[in-house]
Amino acid sequence: EPEVTQTPSHQVTQMGQEVILRCVPISNHLYFYWYRQILGQKVEFLVSFYNNEISEKSEIFDDQFSVERPDGSNFTLKIRSTKLEDSAMYFCASSADLAGVPFFGPGTRLTVL
Amino acid sequence: SQQGEEDPQALSIQEGENATMNCSYKTSINNLQWYRQNSGRGLVHLILIRSNEREKHSGRLRVTLDTSKKSSSLLITASRAADTASYFCATLETSGSRLTFGEGTQLTVNP
Numbered sequence: 001e002p003e004v005t006q007t008p009s010h011q012v013t014q015m016g017q018e019v020i021l022r023c024v025p026i027s028n029h030l031y032f033y034w035y036r037q038i039l040g041q042k043v044e045f046l047v048s049f050y051n052n053e054i055s056e057k058s059e060i061f062d063d064q065f066s067v068e069r070p071d072g073s074n075f076t077l078k079i080r081s082t083k084l085e086d087s088a089m090y091f092c093a094s095s096a097d098l099a100g101v102p103f104f105g106p107g108t109r110l111t112v113l
Numbered sequence: 114s115q116q117g118e119e120d121p122q123a124l125s126i127q128e129g130e131n132a133t134m135n136c137s138y139k140t141s142i143n144n145l146q147w148y149r150q151n152s153g154r155g156l157v158h159l160i161l162i163r164s165n166e167r168e169k170h171s172g173r174l175r176v177t178l179d180t181s182k183k184s185s186s187l188l189i190t191a192s193r194a195a196d197t198a199s200y201f202c203a204t205l206e207t208s209g210s211r212l213t214f215g216e217g218t219q220l221t222v223n224p
Contacts, residue, residue, distance in 0.1 A: 031210065033212075042214045042217060043203075048210040048211060091155065099143050101146070104148075104157075104158070106155040
Protein backbone atom coordinates (compact mmCIF):
# COMPACT_ATOMS: atom_id res chain seq x y z
CA GLU A 1 0.00 0.00 0.00
CA PRO A 2 1.45 3.41 -0.91
CA GLU A 3 2.44 5.61 1.99
CA VAL A 4 3.92 9.00 2.76
CA THR A 5 7.46 8.81 4.07
CA GLN A 6 9.41 11.40 6.03
CA THR A 7 13.06 11.83 6.90
CA PRO A 8 14.64 12.12 9.31
CA SER A 9 12.46 10.60 12.01
CA HIS A 10 14.19 12.76 14.62
CA GLN A 11 16.23 15.93 14.13
CA VAL A 12 18.08 17.75 16.90
CA THR A 13 19.40 21.22 16.13
CA GLN A 14 20.75 24.29 17.84
CA MET A 15 18.67 27.46 18.03
CA GLY A 16 19.34 29.67 15.03
CA GLN A 17 20.30 26.81 12.72
CA GLU A 18 18.50 25.97 9.51
CA VAL A 19 16.73 22.65 9.16
CA ILE A 20 15.16 20.93 6.18
CA LEU A 21 12.54 18.30 6.75
CA ARG A 22 11.90 15.96 3.86
CA CYS A 23 8.82 14.15 2.68
CA VAL A 24 8.00 11.83 -0.18
CA PRO A 25 4.27 12.07 -0.85
CA ILE A 26 2.23 9.35 -2.50
CA SER A 27 3.20 9.35 -6.16
CA ASN A 28 -0.10 10.23 -7.86
CA HIS A 29 -1.19 12.79 -5.28
CA LEU A 30 -1.42 16.44 -6.26
CA TYR A 31 -1.94 18.23 -2.94
CA PHE A 32 0.74 18.43 -0.27
CA TYR A 33 0.62 19.68 3.28
CA TRP A 34 2.68 20.31 6.37
CA TYR A 35 1.21 20.19 9.86
CA ARG A 36 2.88 20.36 13.24
CA GLN A 37 2.04 19.14 16.72
CA ILE A 38 3.72 20.62 19.76
CA LEU A 39 4.03 18.00 22.49
CA GLY A 40 0.72 17.51 24.27
CA GLN A 41 -1.15 19.90 21.98
CA LYS A 42 -3.39 19.57 18.96
CA VAL A 43 -2.28 19.24 15.37
CA GLU A 44 -1.92 22.61 13.60
CA PHE A 45 -1.98 23.36 9.89
CA LEU A 46 1.09 25.08 8.45
CA VAL A 47 0.78 25.13 4.67
CA SER A 48 -0.77 23.51 1.63
CA PHE A 49 0.88 23.26 -1.76
CA TYR A 50 -0.60 22.59 -5.18
CA ASN A 51 0.59 23.04 -8.72
CA ASN A 52 4.03 24.14 -7.53
CA GLU A 53 2.83 26.96 -5.36
CA ILE A 54 1.48 27.60 -1.89
CA SER A 55 -2.31 27.51 -1.95
CA GLU A 56 -2.90 28.32 1.71
CA LYS A 57 -0.79 29.04 4.77
CA SER A 58 -1.49 29.65 8.42
CA GLU A 59 -0.38 32.43 10.73
CA ILE A 60 2.35 30.12 12.02
CA PHE A 61 3.93 29.89 8.57
CA ASP A 62 5.93 33.11 8.69
CA ASP A 63 9.00 34.21 6.73
CA GLN A 64 11.15 31.69 8.60
CA PHE A 65 9.35 28.86 6.85
CA SER A 66 9.45 27.84 3.21
CA VAL A 67 8.37 24.82 1.19
CA GLU A 68 9.67 23.41 -2.01
CA ARG A 69 9.06 20.57 -4.38
CA PRO A 70 12.57 20.34 -5.84
CA ASP A 71 11.85 17.36 -8.05
CA GLY A 72 8.98 15.08 -8.95
CA SER A 73 9.00 13.18 -5.69
CA ASN A 74 10.24 15.21 -2.72
CA PHE A 75 8.42 17.89 -0.76
CA THR A 76 10.49 19.82 1.78
CA LEU A 77 9.88 22.18 4.68
CA LYS A 78 12.72 24.54 5.55
CA ILE A 79 12.98 26.49 8.75
CA ARG A 80 15.66 29.15 8.24
CA SER A 81 16.54 30.07 11.81
CA THR A 82 15.04 27.71 14.32
CA LYS A 83 13.63 28.88 17.64
CA LEU A 84 13.03 26.88 20.79
CA GLU A 85 9.28 27.07 20.16
CA ASP A 86 9.70 25.31 16.80
CA SER A 87 10.27 22.07 18.70
CA ALA A 88 7.40 19.85 17.62
CA MET A 89 6.43 16.84 15.55
CA TYR A 90 6.11 17.86 11.92
CA PHE A 91 3.77 15.84 9.74
CA CYS A 92 3.70 15.83 5.97
CA ALA A 93 0.52 14.76 4.18
CA SER A 94 -0.69 14.36 0.63
CA SER A 95 -4.03 13.87 -1.04
CA ALA A 96 -5.29 13.08 -4.51
CA ASP A 97 -7.83 15.87 -4.48
CA LEU A 98 -8.71 18.87 -2.35
CA ALA A 99 -11.63 17.36 -0.47
CA GLY A 100 -10.22 13.86 -0.27
CA VAL A 101 -8.50 12.02 2.52
CA PRO A 102 -5.02 13.30 3.29
CA PHE A 103 -2.56 10.55 4.04
CA PHE A 104 -0.15 11.50 6.78
CA GLY A 105 3.47 10.49 7.11
CA PRO A 106 4.92 9.18 10.37
CA GLY A 107 6.32 12.59 11.29
CA THR A 108 9.70 14.15 12.06
CA ARG A 109 10.33 15.04 15.66
CA LEU A 110 12.27 18.32 15.71
CA THR A 111 14.06 19.27 18.89
CA VAL A 112 15.59 22.74 19.08
CA LEU A 113 18.14 23.22 21.85
CA SER B 114 -12.82 30.95 17.38
CA GLN B 115 -11.94 27.36 18.14
CA GLN B 116 -12.88 24.71 15.61
CA GLY B 117 -13.18 21.03 16.34
CA GLU B 118 -13.59 20.73 20.07
CA GLU B 119 -13.92 17.21 21.36
CA ASP B 120 -15.47 15.98 24.51
CA PRO B 121 -14.77 14.31 26.74
CA GLN B 122 -11.08 15.17 27.01
CA ALA B 123 -10.44 11.76 28.51
CA LEU B 124 -12.48 8.57 28.60
CA SER B 125 -11.69 5.36 30.44
CA ILE B 126 -13.77 2.23 29.81
CA GLN B 127 -13.58 -1.54 30.13
CA GLU B 128 -12.89 -3.82 27.22
CA GLY B 129 -16.09 -4.76 25.46
CA GLU B 130 -17.86 -1.52 26.28
CA ASN B 131 -18.74 1.12 23.71
CA ALA B 132 -16.90 4.44 23.56
CA THR B 133 -18.53 7.63 22.33
CA MET B 134 -16.63 10.79 21.56
CA ASN B 135 -18.14 14.07 20.44
CA CYS B 136 -16.85 16.92 18.33
CA SER B 137 -18.23 20.40 17.77
CA TYR B 138 -17.18 22.95 15.20
CA LYS B 139 -18.08 26.49 14.22
CA THR B 140 -17.79 27.06 10.48
CA SER B 141 -19.35 25.56 7.35
CA ILE B 142 -17.57 22.40 6.38
CA ASN B 143 -16.99 20.27 3.31
CA ASN B 144 -16.30 17.18 5.39
CA LEU B 145 -15.33 16.02 8.85
CA GLN B 146 -12.72 13.37 9.51
CA TRP B 147 -11.69 11.32 12.52
CA TYR B 148 -8.11 10.35 13.20
CA ARG B 149 -6.41 8.17 15.74
CA GLN B 150 -2.98 8.74 17.22
CA ASN B 151 -1.06 6.38 19.43
CA SER B 152 1.24 8.10 21.87
CA GLY B 153 4.05 9.89 20.05
CA ARG B 154 3.15 8.31 16.73
CA GLY B 155 1.59 9.39 13.45
CA LEU B 156 -2.00 10.11 12.54
CA VAL B 157 -4.11 7.27 11.25
CA HIS B 158 -7.19 8.20 9.25
CA LEU B 159 -10.30 6.41 10.48
CA ILE B 160 -13.29 7.74 8.61
CA LEU B 161 -14.51 10.71 6.57
CA ILE B 162 -18.08 11.95 6.52
CA ARG B 163 -19.21 14.55 4.00
CA SER B 164 -21.45 17.48 4.87
CA ASN B 165 -24.39 15.93 3.00
CA GLU B 166 -24.10 12.65 4.91
CA ARG B 167 -25.64 11.98 8.31
CA GLU B 168 -24.17 8.66 9.31
CA LYS B 169 -21.37 6.39 8.22
CA HIS B 170 -20.09 3.00 9.34
CA SER B 171 -16.73 1.32 9.04
CA GLY B 172 -16.23 -1.92 10.92
CA ARG B 173 -16.69 -1.15 14.62
CA LEU B 174 -16.81 2.58 13.95
CA ARG B 175 -19.97 4.63 13.56
CA VAL B 176 -19.83 8.34 12.83
CA THR B 177 -22.74 10.75 12.82
CA LEU B 178 -22.83 14.31 11.60
CA ASP B 179 -25.42 16.96 12.46
CA THR B 180 -24.67 20.05 10.42
CA SER B 181 -27.53 21.99 12.03
CA LYS B 182 -25.87 21.57 15.42
CA LYS B 183 -22.37 21.62 13.95
CA SER B 184 -21.47 18.45 15.78
CA SER B 185 -20.28 14.92 15.14
CA SER B 186 -19.89 11.81 17.21
CA LEU B 187 -17.62 8.80 16.90
CA LEU B 188 -18.82 5.53 18.39
CA ILE B 189 -16.43 2.62 18.81
CA THR B 190 -18.33 -0.56 19.61
CA ALA B 191 -17.01 -3.56 21.52
CA SER B 192 -13.81 -1.76 22.42
CA ARG B 193 -10.48 -3.51 22.76
CA ALA B 194 -7.37 -2.65 24.74
CA ALA B 195 -5.68 -1.95 21.38
CA ASP B 196 -8.15 0.91 20.81
CA THR B 197 -6.33 2.88 23.52
CA ALA B 198 -5.18 6.07 21.76
CA SER B 199 -6.03 9.72 21.23
CA TYR B 200 -8.85 10.43 18.82
CA PHE B 201 -9.12 13.69 16.92
CA CYS B 202 -11.79 15.16 14.74
CA ALA B 203 -10.71 17.43 11.91
CA THR B 204 -12.83 19.62 9.69
CA LEU B 205 -12.25 20.74 6.13
CA GLU B 206 -13.99 24.05 5.53
CA THR B 207 -16.04 24.64 2.40
CA SER B 208 -13.46 27.13 1.18
CA GLY B 209 -9.85 26.30 1.80
CA SER B 210 -7.52 23.36 1.98
CA ARG B 211 -6.62 23.19 5.64
CA LEU B 212 -7.79 20.59 8.11
CA THR B 213 -8.57 22.08 11.51
CA PHE B 214 -8.03 19.60 14.30
CA GLY B 215 -9.66 19.48 17.68
CA GLU B 216 -7.95 19.01 21.01
CA GLY B 217 -8.62 15.28 21.01
CA THR B 218 -10.08 12.69 23.33
CA GLN B 219 -7.71 10.36 25.14
CA LEU B 220 -9.37 6.95 25.22
CA THR B 221 -8.14 4.28 27.60
CA VAL B 222 -9.59 0.78 27.27
CA ASN B 223 -8.81 -1.35 30.28
CA PRO B 224 -8.42 -5.11 29.74
